[in-house]
Structure formats: structure tokens, C-alpha cells
Amino acid sequence: MELRYFAWLRERVGTGHEVVETEAATVSALVEELRARSEAHAFALSDLTSVRVAVDQQLVDFDASISEAREVAFFPPMTGG
């Protein structure tokens, strides 16, 4: 599964893109796996109130299924415009 990180999540994780093997069924389960992956991941994903997630480029909630997902992205609330 392709993972993408943007803005300060990218900076904290240390990369904007990585590929992981996962059996996680939901975004929340994936987050738990990622927190165990490295201290950087744990730090980046420590407070989910300021993290948004997109599955295959669609904004979703953390309980969304990722069983069919090709790409999951984590990023802060958006600040465009």
C-alpha cells in the first residue's frame, strides 16, 4: 500500500512517500501499525485531532475501510486559498 504524508506530517515522518505491507482493515488500525513502525511515525501521528486522512484521494474518517485501498494519505487540516 502506498502511503503519502504532507506538510508537517511529511516533515515529522521524514518522508513524503513510503510503501508498506499491511493487513489493517481500517485507517485507525493502519495508524496503530504505523505508530509502532518508528518514533518519527509515532510523533507525527500522536494527535489525530490535527490529522486528516484521504483514501485513494478521497477525504474519509479514521474508521474508513482500507481493504481495497491503493493509496492512503495523512496530512494536517488544509490551508489553501
Add this chain to the structure above:
Amino acid sequence: MELRYFAWLRERVGTGHEVVETEAATVSALVEELRARSEAHAFALSDLTSVRVAVDQQLVDFDASISEAREVAFFPPMTGG
């Protein structure tokens, strides 16, 4: 006193500008005098619900004083923009 007419009031009166001698104290009194001035005036000023008035280029009500007025203008509701 200088009188000005715009849009269909100008067309109905037959002129956009005329100078009158008047002792009228208010716009309403002036309107009464003008209605007696000609059939064209009477026609133009027959229905005041669709007439607006400015005294010295300020929008006013028909009971406004014109004792100090230099210029009175009659016109339909505005349709700019």
C-alpha cells in the same frame, strides 16, 4: 429654480431641463404647480409611486423643503449596475 427630468420622465415632459419661478415650499407643492403647467407635465407626474426626487442632488421625500433649493430633479426608480 432649475428643474431636471430623467429617463421616461424626461421623455414625457418633453425636456430634460427647464427653469421655473416658484413659491412652492415643498416638493409636493412644486409637483402640484407643475401638473398645472402642461398636459405633458401632468402625465409625467401623474403617478408619484414611480417617481423619485432629488433636491440639490440629494434623494429626498416629497415632503422635503425646497425653499433653499437651487435644483430639483424628477426621475424613475434607478436601474444602474
Add this chain to the structure above:
Amino acid sequence: MSIRVQDAAFDMGAELNAFSQALADNGVKAGAIVSFCGVTRDVAEGDLDAMVIEHYPGMTEAALGDIRAQAMARFSLAGAMIVHRYGRLAAGEIIMMVATAAPHRADAFAGAEFLMDYLKSRAPFWKKEITTRGESWVDAKDTDEAALKRW
């Protein structure tokens, strides 16, 4: 110039850029710029030949200046401009334009809407439509007068 009443056509893009540039030249910091342009449009399908706009020279400029000053104060605008044409316009020509600038977008939008609402009902312009079937003065809309009530 913040208020212009003219018979000549104007380029709305050039006006927008000039408005923005004038703010920058004066060191005015405004994050949000809103513009509105009004275009003559057909009244019925394809039969508008032209529109003739009459105005009240002197009062027009005074009324627009007053409306602009109210908008500047009420919405803390960094800038505001109004250009309005008079005379004969072909279908599809730009009739008028307003632009506002403010630190925040809500004020820039509200300022432009306020300018338009007041300009429609309080600035001495009158439109006459010249169609293939004849000429007629445009009636003021009740909705335009009603629009003032929200401010």
C-alpha cells in the same frame, strides 16, 4: 481613480490589475480582492440590439462616492473602486465594475455586494433596452430595493 463615470468602454482585466497595483504601490496590505462586472445581456432570446444608459451628471459621482465611503468604513476595506458607463452599449459589453480589497475575504465579498446593492437602487442611472421590437425603459426590480434591507 476610485470613482469613474464614463462613456468609453473599459478593459475589466486591466482595471482589476490597476486596482491591485495601486494598493501595492501605496503599501496597502490586503489579502483578498473581489471584483464584480456587469454585462449587458439579452432580455429575450437574442433580440437585444443595444442598451442606452442615462445618468445625472454631478449627482452620479456624488452618490457613488458616498456609497463607496460607506462601504470602506463599514467593512474596513483597504480599497474600493467603481467604474460605470453611460451612453449606448452593444449586447455583451461591460456596463460597470466594482472592486474591493480587504485583509479578510468575508469583508471583501460583503463590501462588493454592498456596493452593488446600493449602486443598483441609489445611484442615478437608468437603462433603456433597444430591441428588435422597440425601446423600453428597464423597470426597477422590487428585489433590488429589498436587497438593501439586509445591510
Add this chain to the structure above:
Amino acid sequence: MSIRVQDAAFDMGAELNAFSQALADNGVKAGAIVSFCGVTRDVAEGDLDAMVIEHYPGMTEAALGDIRAQAMARFSLAGAMIVHRYGRLAAGEIIMMVATAAPHRADAFAGAEFLMDYLKSRAPFWKKEITTRGESWVDAKDTDEAALKRW
């Protein structure tokens, strides 16, 4: 093109004219054209050196296209466009622009405000401010999220 995401600077006046011209070329009758432009502005007095905008290629275009389609349908717009830059911008540069066209001004204004409200909180852009004192990611504002509730 109705949706553009680009690193290159653009000319807002030229964009506005091109938007209007494209409508006219397609025979679209719209009496009202509204534009909004966002400009990088100093966070504190005079200390913003630059702004860096990051985005999510692919999702950005899809999100903007979806927001535009919603606005077109909801406000019966005759046209709508969005241009948004990414990369490094100097203070005073244009970040983004939206423009809408509609038969009536209320729809053109509402459409542009809708585009802006959704773009701010639902399109994947993130701003980082580079100041004389360092770098920091711009925090999302509660007011921007709250602005969505009115629609």
C-alpha cells in the same frame, strides 16, 4: 481550462478577461461576473519573506473539480474557474483566483463565496510561512471550518 494548479505566476486581469471571453465565445449569456483573488500578505509587520505552498497532486485537481461542479449546479452558474499556485511565492504575489458567471449577481457572488469556503477547507493545499524569524506551517482557522456550515 476551468481548473488549474500550477507553480507559475499568473496575471489575474488576463485570467478574468479570458474567462469572460470564453463565455462569450461559447454563446453563454451571463450578466454577472465575480472574481476573488488571494494575495500573500505579511503575517506580522513586514517580516514575511515568502510563502511555500504544498499540495497533493491528483487529489488537488479532483477536489477542485468536485467543488466547482457543486457550485455550478447549486447556483446555476454559467461558468466557474479556479487557478491555484503551489511552490514558493514572494510576499504580495497572487496565490489563487476564482471567477464565476451567472445571469444574476446574487448567484455569481454566492458561487464565488462557496468556491472559496470549500477550497479553503477541502482542497489539499498547505501553506508554510517563511519569515525573518523562521518557518512555520499556517494553522487552519476554526472560522474557515465554520464557514462551511452556512451552505
